[in-house]
Amino acid sequence: MKKEEFTYRVEAIRGQLYKTAMLYLGSHAQAVDALDEAIYKGLCGYKKLRKQEFFTTWMTRILINECNNELRRRKRTCPLEELPETAVEEFDSLPLKEALQKLPKELKDVVVLRYFSGFTLAETAELLKIPQGTAATRQRKALQVLRLELGEEEAYEQK
Amino acid sequence: MNRNDEFTEWMKELEESVPEVDASIKRGCRRKLRKQLLYQPLMSLAALFAVFVLAVNLCAPVAKACANIPFLKELTKAVAFSKSLRTALENDYIQEVNLSQTKDGVTVEITSMMVDHRKLTVFYRVESEQYDRLQINCIVPDDWENGRSYGANISNFYNWNAGESAGEIQYAAIDFFTEEQPPESLPFHMTVWNDDAYLEDVQAGVVQKGDDAMGWDEQACKYAIAEFEFTLEPDWTKIPEEKEYKVNQEIELDGQKFTIRNIEVYPTYMDVNIEAAEENTAFPTYLHFYAENEKGELFRDGCVGGCNSGRLTREFSVRAESSYFYEGKIARLVITGAEWLEQGKERAYINLNTGETKNLPENDTLKGIRKEGETVYLDFEQKYMMRMDEETGDPFGKTFAICPPVLYYDAEDKIYIGEIRWDWDWDENGNLLGESGEYEWTLKEYPYEEVWLENFYSSSWQADKEISVKIK
Numbered sequence: 249m250k251k252e253e254f255t256y257r258v259e260a261i262r263g264q265l266y267k268t269a270m271l272y273l274g275s276h277a278q279a280v281d282a283l284d285e286a287i288y289k290g291l292c293g294y295k296k297l298r299k300q301e302f303f304t305t306w307m308t309r310i311l312i313n314e315c316n317n318e319l320r321r322r323k324r325t326c327p328l329e330e331l332p333e334t335a336v337e338e339f340d341s342l343p344l345k346e347a348l349q350k351l352p353k354e355l356k357d358v359v360v361l362r363y364f365s366g367f368t369l370a371e372t373a374e375l376l377k378i379p380q381g382t383a384a385t386r387q388r389k390a391l392q393v394l395r396l397e398l399g400e401e402e403a404y405e406q407k
Numbered sequence: 408m409n410r411n412d413e414f415t416e417w418m419k420e421l422e423e424s425v426p427e428v429d430a431s432i433k434r435g436c437r438r439k440l441r442k443q444l445l446y447q448p449l450m451s452l453a454a455l456f457a458v459f460v461l462a463v464n465l466c467a468p469v470a471k472a473c474a475n476i477p478f479l480k481e482l483t484k485a486v487a488f489s490k491s492l493r494t495a496l497e498n499d500y501i502q503e504v505n506l507s508q509t510k511d512g513v514t515v516e517i518t519s520m521m522v523d524h525r526k527l528t529v530f531y532r533v534e535s536e537q538y539d540r541l542q543i544n545c546i547v548p549d550d551w552e553n554g555r556s557y558g559a560n561i562s563n564f565y566n567w568n569a570g571e572s573a574g575e576i577q578y579a580a581i582d583f584f585t586e587e588q589p590p591e592s593l594p595f596h597m598t599v600w601n602d603d604a605y606l607e608d609v610q611a612g613v614v615q616k617g618d619d620a621m622g623w624d625e626q627a628c629k630y631a632i633a634e635f636e637f638t639l640e641p642d643w644t645k646i647p648e649e650k651e652y653k654v655n656q657e658i659e660l661d662g663q664k665f666t667i668r669n670i671e672v673y674p675t676y677m678d679v680n681i682e683a684a685e686e687n688t689a690f691p692t693y694l695h696f697y698a699e700n701e702k703g704e705l706f707r708d709g710c711v712g713g714c715n716s717g718r719l720t721r722e723f724s725v726r727a728e729s730s731y732f733y734e735g736k737i738a739r740l741v742i743t744g745a746e747w748l749e750q751g752k753e754r755a756y757i758n759l760n761t762g763e764t765k766n767l768p769e770n771d772t773l774k775g776i777r778k779e780g781e782t783v784y785l786d787f788e789q790k791y792m793m794r795m796d797e798e799t800g801d802p803f804g805k806t807f808a809i810c811p812p813v814l815y816y817d818a819e820d821k822i823y824i825g826e827i828r829w830d831w832d833w834d835e836n837g838n839l840l841g842e843s844g845e846y847e848w849t850l851k852e853y854p855y856e857e858v859w860l861e862n863f864y865s866s867s868w869q870a871d872k873e874i875s876v877k878i879k
Contacts, residue, residue, distance in 0.1 A: 255432055263425045270421060280426055288435035293551035317587055344413040395410045
């Protein structure tokens with residue numbers, strides 16, 4: 249892959265990458281920072297990517313690693329409050345944006361990639377390195393907790 | 408509004424606010440080039456560094472004898488340059504390793520490591536009967552197939568000379584710019600080059616000494632004798648807890664506002680975490696400071712190893728020598744100066760026909776422009792700056808220069824890599840001589856009238872009086 253192709257491909261998925269970062273971090277400035285960092289790392293490593301058909305998942309994985317780094321850093325300075333998935337009433341009382349941020353991380357990861365970033369269930373499982381069945385269970389739970397009724401159609405619309 | 412409507416609204420909102428990535432890609436390209444150039448071995452600098460280390464070694468105090476550390480004497484010599492590493496070694500803070508490989512007449516042995524929070528110092532020695540002069544470079548290759556970067560910046564470059572440095576222990580300092588714990592098993596690659604072959608090419612005019620334009624990969628391939636692939640297994644579980652000092656104090660430096668959040672002290676380094684105010688108009692590309700403990704012991708800024716990841720962000724850390732193994736608590740931070748990169752002065756403009764300049768760094772003056780065909784030579788003078796000498800307490804005791812930047816741009820914003828040669832005189836202790844030095848920029852095959860040089864700093868500031876932050 250040449251640099252021009254890298255640029256072209258990143259341009260094509262920029263919306264998806266930005267949304268993913270934004271939903272992971274909940275802040276525009278931090279999302280742009282994470283995107284910057286992921287693109288920089290992508291630039292350092294694209295020549296070593298052997299299977300170029302996986303470019304999108306590869307870039308997304310770099311981005312997720314960056315977002316997780318930021319979340320770990322944030323956890324040290326000002327820990328985020330997560331609610332347990334059983335806290336139904338608390339979730340109901342929050343706007344969707346806040347409710348998503350308070351989801352347990354393993355549920356949030358799945359729902360962000362699946363419905364907001366538009367990955368298939370198989371891709372989501374691959375990105376998070378979890379079995380597809382686990383991804384499906386977490387997806388169901390996350391939608392239940394957020395009281396979202398989203399099907400395949402909504403997921404693919406984001407692509 | 409029900410949840411599904413909220414979802415739809417939010418998705419629309421996110422679509423509308425997607426930022427352009429052009430700027431991200433450009434920022435990424437610049438950073439990558441900067442990093443390549445920063446960590447690419449620059450021959451003349453390496454030679455200077457070798458002299459400097461030698462000078463420090465000769466006058467450094469001898470560490471206390473400690474029979475249970477193998478190679479103690481050699482290790483002590485290797486770390487004499489670094490107060491943090493020297494003190495850590497004196498406190499037995501080291502993990503033994505026994506890895507050795509021989510290839511094509513070169514033997515590399517990794518003897519020990521210092522394992523710290525997101526920092527690893529690897530000690531090694533190189534031996535060869537076949538070669539007289541070698542160059543050694545180390546990297547931690549990223550796991551790109553899994554989209555994983557260790558964020559490792561390595562400070563290392565070793566000029567091996569059979570007559571002088573054969574068998575001496577050297578070290579590579581690896582900083583991991585990631586919040587993630589580095590993995591238990593880590594690849595560590597070393598490339599050994601034939602320096603004689605390189606010098607022959609220099610003499611034959613095939614390459615020029617200190618040729619920045621020759622890329623890292625190109626050099627590595629052309630002069631490589633052997634590549635060594637080690638797997639390091641640092642024991643990250645033996646790292647003690649950091650000592651943290653909460654600060655949360657606001658300070659104003661030269662009109663710019665900052666909040667010092669906290670100080671984290673690790674066995675081999677200290678990080679001061681700072682947040683810049685949103686309204687600031689300049690970013691400190693270098694902050695001159697030191698920390699002082701209750702017993703009056705000083706720990707100065709800077710470190711051996713990569714000190715930043717090359718990003719200018721509102722929240723940032725500056726690094727200093729570690730006070731971890733000292734008894735006294737940190738009592739205060741003293742800021743003595745800074746190099747600022749002011750907003751709007753990120754690039755200096757030069758008209759190559761008229762000599763008009765804008766936004767040149769404060770201490771740099773364009774003395775002349777020479778053209779040979781399409782190649783342009785720019786001659787600069789840089790007035791040296793002064794900083795506090797923490798060893799003697801003299802507030803303006805040390806002279807220093809800032810390495811010129813290496814990137815430049817044309818009117819279309821295309822990036823180029825400049826060639827720079829500098830003419831700075833140093834004494835045997837690594838101190839600059841005189842009040843100023845010169846450097847020459849070469850813009851190879853550059854047919855345009857105008858050029859924009861990337862500024863590493865735009866102005867320098869020295870505090871009139873001590874700016875001290877008490878640590879409670």
